[in-house]
Amino acid sequence: MVKANENYLKLPGNYLFSTIGKKVRDFQDKNPEVKVIRLGIGDVTQPIAPAIIKALHSAVDEMGSAETFKGYAPDLGYSFLREKISEVDFKGRGCDISPDEIFVSDGAKCDCSNIQEIFSLDNKVAVCDPVYPVYVDSNVMAGRTGIYDEIAQSYKDVVYMPCTADNGFVPEFPDETPDLIYLCFPNNPTGAVIKKDQLQAWVDYANKNKAIILYDAAYEAYISEGDVPHSIYECEGSKTCAIEFRSFSKTAGFTGLRLGFTVIPKELEAGGVKLWDLWARRHGTKYNGAPYIVQKAGEAVYSEEGRAQIKTQIAYYMENARYIYDGLKSAGYEVSGGVNAPYIWLHTPDNMTSWEFFDHLLTKANVVGTPGSGFGPHGEHYFRLTAFGSRENTLEAIERIKKL
Amino acid sequence: MVKANENYLKLPGNYLFSTIGKKVRDFQDKNPEVKVIRLGIGDVTQPIAPAIIKALHSAVDEMGSAETFKGYAPDLGYSFLREKISEVDFKGRGCDISPDEIFVSDGAKCDCSNIQEIFSLDNKVAVCDPVYPVYVDSNVMAGRTGIYDEIAQSYKDVVYMPCTADNGFVPEFPDETPDLIYLCFPNNPTGAVIKKDQLQAWVDYANKNKAIILYDAAYEAYISEGDVPHSIYECEGSKTCAIEFRSFSKTAGFTGLRLGFTVIPKELEAGGVKLWDLWARRHGTKYNGAPYIVQKAGEAVYSEEGRAQIKTQIAYYMENARYIYDGLKSAGYEVSGGVNAPYIWLHTPDNMTSWEFFDHLLTKANVVGTPGSGFGPHGEHYFRLTAFGSRENTLEAIERIKKL
Numbered sequence: 097m098v099k100a101n102e103n104y105l106k107l108p109g110n111y112l113f114s115t116i117g118k119k120v121r122d123f124q125d126k127n128p129e130v131k132v133i134r135l136g137i138g139d140v141t142q143p144i145a146p147a148i149i150k151a152l153h154s155a156v157d158e159m160g161s162a163e164t165f166k167g168y169a170p171d172l173g174y175s176f177l178r179e180k181i182s183e184v185d186f187k188g189r190g191c192d193i194s195p196d197e198i199f200v201s202d203g204a205k206c207d208c209s210n211i212q213e214i215f216s217l218d219n220k221v222a223v224c225d226p227v228y229p230v231y232v233d234s235n236v237m238a239g240r241t242g243i244y245d246e247i248a249q250s251y252k253d254v255v256y257m258p259c260t261a262d263n264g265f266v267p268e269f270p271d272e273t274p275d276l277i278y279l280c281f282p283n284n285p286t287g288a289v290i291k292k293d294q295l296q297a298w299v300d301y302a303n304k305n306k307a308i309i310l311y312d313a314a315y316e317a318y319i320s321e322g323d324v325p326h327s328i329y330e331c332e333g334s335k336t337c338a339i340e341f342r343s344f345s346k347t348a349g350f351t352g353l354r355l356g357f358t359v360i361p362k363e364l365e366a367g368g369v370k371l372w373d374l375w376a377r378r379h380g381t382k383y384n385g386a387p388y389i390v391q392k393a394g395e396a397v398y399s400e401e402g403r404a405q406i407k408t409q410i411a412y413y414m415e416n417a418r419y420i421y422d423g424l425k426s427a428g429y430e431v432s433g434g435v436n437a438p439y440i441w442l443h444t445p446d447n448m449t450s451w452e453f454f455d456h457l458l459t460k461a462n463v464v465g466t467p468g469s470g471f472g473p474h475g476e477h478y479f480r481l482t483a484f485g486s487r488e489n490t491l492e493a494i495e496r497i498k499k500l
Numbered sequence: 501m502v503k504a505n506e507n508y509l510k511l512p513g514n515y516l517f518s519t520i521g522k523k524v525r526d527f528q529d530k531n532p533e534v535k536v537i538r539l540g541i542g543d544v545t546q547p548i549a550p551a552i553i554k555a556l557h558s559a560v561d562e563m564g565s566a567e568t569f570k571g572y573a574p575d576l577g578y579s580f581l582r583e584k585i586s587e588v589d590f591k592g593r594g595c596d597i598s599p600d601e602i603f604v605s606d607g608a609k610c611d612c613s614n615i616q617e618i619f620s621l622d623n624k625v626a627v628c629d630p631v632y633p634v635y636v637d638s639n640v641m642a643g644r645t646g647i648y649d650e651i652a653q654s655y656k657d658v659v660y661m662p663c664t665a666d667n668g669f670v671p672e673f674p675d676e677t678p679d680l681i682y683l684c685f686p687n688n689p690t691g692a693v694i695k696k697d698q699l700q701a702w703v704d705y706a707n708k709n710k711a712i713i714l715y716d717a718a719y720e721a722y723i724s725e726g727d728v729p730h731s732i733y734e735c736e737g738s739k740t741c742a743i744e745f746r747s748f749s750k751t752a753g754f755t756g757l758r759l760g761f762t763v764i765p766k767e768l769e770a771g772g773v774k775l776w777d778l779w780a781r782r783h784g785t786k787y788n789g790a791p792y793i794v795q796k797a798g799e800a801v802y803s804e805e806g807r808a809q810i811k812t813q814i815a816y817y818m819e820n821a822r823y824i825y826d827g828l829k830s831a832g833y834e835v836s837g838g839v840n841a842p843y844i845w846l847h848t849p850d851n852m853t854s855w856e857f858f859d860h861l862l863t864k865a866n867v868v869g870t871p872g873s874g875f876g877p878h879g880e881h882y883f884r885l886t887a888f889g890s891r892e893n894t895l896e897a898i899e900r901i902k903k904l
Binding site for chain 1: 501502503504505506508509511515541543544545546547548550553556557560561563564565566569570571572573606607609610613614617618619620621622623633634637638641679680709710711712753755756757758770771773775777778781782784785786787788789790791792793794890
């Protein structure tokens, strides 16, 4: 008799974003005349840059002609894209990552959730708290987390590393030694960054303990300060202990185009097994490549024109971030993030819980954000706002919050 | 200490298509003047149809303007596409499949390999022999197959169902009752089809044994005969025992655009657990949707213009199939397939093994095909040719083979 994967049943039934969606719909139904401003979900609003649109049109034309039509893509992705990535994102920053160590995919979310498949089910997973839920949920589905403790709001066999105002939202080494360590910097949801020496300490820790760091650098393009690493491969020894995930979603507005990549150094091993080989095998068996036209769009991101245009786009969002940060600060809120990341992390006032503040903001200011507790127990009493709205909406939202 | 997923190490090191690639490269290096014709891999060669190209351009323009820009897609896919699929592919054939039971994805290969994740690792898997390797390999990686027996060329815990000339390449019920049954019709690699009453018998068998049929209908558009089901949902009782996979790759030349979908009926359960819920959860956690522009391209496949154009394309490939079938037959080969499928399955002459015939064809006729033994032990002494080449190359290949 067929049986379902019972690990799925360990996942709590209520999803953060569906609960938010329902609350917003209910409010809007009751107050149809109110203009609700959404600074909750991390989706971009600016259109794809002209240089990228041009590349897309040109690639579409190629697909329409027998002479230039492209079928299945090469397993790792087209080399025209992997070469640009290697050159600009890595060699340009002094990181020795070759095109062959880059696996093009349809986004960092998929890669971050799929990567655990190449590791043993016995491995112990460590995550930051608060955390992007995908890291944990994908391990729950695989059966690596144990049961969920409703009261502690955590899984029995997962190592949680609190990220609080006290440690600048950068985790300390946990008491129990993990095998797989998920780190995301610039961080979602807190907007915090890790300094080079702090990341180097994590790399040394991983090498010493024969652990692997799964480094999510999806927000790398938002870094504005000098001593913040863009890649974990800026750290010495990282090629024997780290896998890095990158995304075009926030860098170039590709949330609806779907493109990302994962870096696995050739020398990276787990128990003597080359992880490059395993991921290549997985990529070839359980995936079939990002569309040619989207990979051509990715290439255009690295053109001179494309780079200038996405720089303007990121500056636009980061100006939103500054308006939010400064506005909240001047209104007396305790705020962090927003300098090297498109997320602003605020402490709820008057000891409100995250969800109480969500309701307060929705009903009184008609602004939607994301309750910090949805990202883990240490997110309680925090709240995330995103800089991805339009300028007009962002400014209006801040004015409304200031008037509360 | 971190450990790799050791199940990957059970996979034999030599991959079918990489071995073929190497042999062809070696031959071409030694014989640079020879024109090698490739009828091996199942990739299409005709360009994307004009109606679809038009839709792609229009969708690209939408992405370039703030008013029409699209970010993250809805979890199940855009309803404009799911509604067309439900209407044309299912309701149009008397199958009661609603848009809510359709999950849009980046292709049937991904879905076919990912689907096993929502089932228990204890489930017993049955596959046809020969078989599309992805079904087996994805289960190997998950740890559901036991070790590989080099001599038997099979995994210890997998139920293999021989598909031979004697049974018309349609499997019989196995001795051991499986929990998950992979069926692919029209079949890759044999090009065989299953008749409605035969498929109904499998549906009844699955319901009786509380098994699930994982039905890969990626080649459905190539069916030309009347009594061959296009969907498993044409069978009574299938909604309580079957998941179906569909692809735009072969239907409309989307191998380089990436689009497919999976159907999970709302009432389908495994041990009391709704499989729709599990797949929705997986889709939301480990996937992030097909690109908007590609979903718009998919919609155009269902337009009047699009349907007429892809019909012409399929007719072109199927005329290739007829040339191959008739040509080989007239040359005295034992041939099957090629009538409702773009694959021709031929018995090797003179008791040659599949690889001996591969070498023979490559060196004597300079034609590349796929050795049947690469699809499983019962593929030995068989050979696959595909109808996806250009007309010119196909005709030339047949002339060369006839002269052997």
